[in-house]
Amino acid sequence: MKKNRYVAYMGLLLAAAVLLGYVEALIPIDLMIPGVKLGLANCAILFVLYSFGLKEALIISLLRTLIIGFIFTSPAMLIYSISGTAVSLLIMAIIKKSGHFSVFAVSACGGISHNITQLIIAGFVMLNAGAGLLRILTFYLPVLVMAGIITGLLNAFFANILIKRISVHSDML
Amino acid sequence: MxxxxxxxxxxxxxxxxxxxxxxxxxxxxxxxDGSGLYVCIYRDGKQFGIYPLNEDNTLQLGSETEGRNSLVIKNRSAYVSEADCPGQDCIHMGRIDESGEEIICLPHKLVIRIEGGEPSMDVTVR
Structure with missing residues (x-):
């Protein structure tokens, strides 16, 4: 019985995480900077990380990335999204585990690390395309870091409400 | 928080x-600093003058028969301040300061173009 519930919850949360990514694509906010997006799905991931644990968050975020990658974006972009997701989740887990910070810092650091990871991967492509390392370090990096903080804080605001109001973990684990 | x-x-x-x-x-x-950029002046397709863009200068171009234009190079930009052509289009074309930009005075067959450096754009539409 417990296991059935567990599977059902995981499926529900995975669906929510996938849909949040889709909902975000529907909102016509153009942030003007290529590569910067809100990353609403991170709300769901944060919620799972706090209410369940790292293992569940890892499973859901990786599955979400695979599903989104195959349905909405091209599988060629998977290398960006999977690495960004995995690194940001691990960073978030470490910062959460340190115990010194709240959801806000955890989420913002997740956003930062997600963007930096993608930048590192994109960096190989951009360096070949002729953009200087200095330009990447003094323009793309700070812009993406700031964007990561801002979007991370926004997500934390929503995730914070969810974590406070929904408590599922007691009868789950 | x-x-x-x-x-x-x-x-x-x-x-x-x-x-x-x-x-x-x-x-x-x-x-x-505008270094590496030059103001090149052509009449009838032939170049007859080249001046660095980062040195202030005022030039009287042409003669009574060719038509006169005053070219001013100032603060790393170039513009025509006076001309005795009927249309005054060269004055109205304003300042040019990037590689590839041009001022053209059609009645005097005059082309003033900034050359050198990296062209920043293909075409400027005014």
């Missing part, structure tokens, strides 16, 4: 802001 959150995120944000500031300063610097 905890106090430690604000300290951590504030520090990171500040570092990013400083890096961005440095980046913007570096990017602006090379465009500022």
């Amino acid at each position: 905890k106090k430690k959150d604000i300290i951590l995120l504030g520090t990171v944000f500040l570092i990013a802001l400083i890096l961005l500031g440095i980046g913007l300063m570096i990017k602006k610097a090379p465009a500022g």
Whole structure:
């Protein structure tokens, strides 16, 4: 019985995480900077990380990335999204585990690390395309870091409400 | 939000802001001095003058028969201040300061073009 519930919850949360990514694509906010997006799905991931644990968050975020990658974006972009997701989740887990910070810092650091990871991967492509390392370090990096903080804080605001109001973990684990 | 959150995120944000500031300063610097850019002047397709863009200068171009234009090079930009042509189009074309930009005086068969450096854009539509 417990296991059935567990599977059902995981499926529900995975669906929510996938849909949040889709909902975000529907909102016509153009942030003007290529590569910067809100990353609403991170709300769901944060919620799972706090209410369940790292293992569940890892499973859901990786599955979400695979599903989104195959349905909405091209599988060629998977290398960006999977690495960004995995690194940001691990960073978030470490910062959460340190115990010194709240959801806000955890989420913002997740956003930062997600963007930096993608930048590192994109960096190989951009360096070949002729953009200087200095330009990447003094323009793309700070812009993406700031964007990561801002979007991370926004997500934390929503995730914070969810974590406070929904408590599922007691009868789950 | 905890106090430690604000300290951590504030520090990171500040570092990013400083890096961005440095980046913007570096990017602006090379465009500022106009070195490597030259004002090239052509009449009837033949070049008859070339002047560095970063040295202020006032030139009287042409004669009574060819038509007269006054070209001013100032603050790393060039413009025609006076002309005795009927249309005055060359004056109305305004300032040029980037590689590839041109001022053309059709009645006097005069083309003033900035050359050298990296062309910043293919075409400027005015």
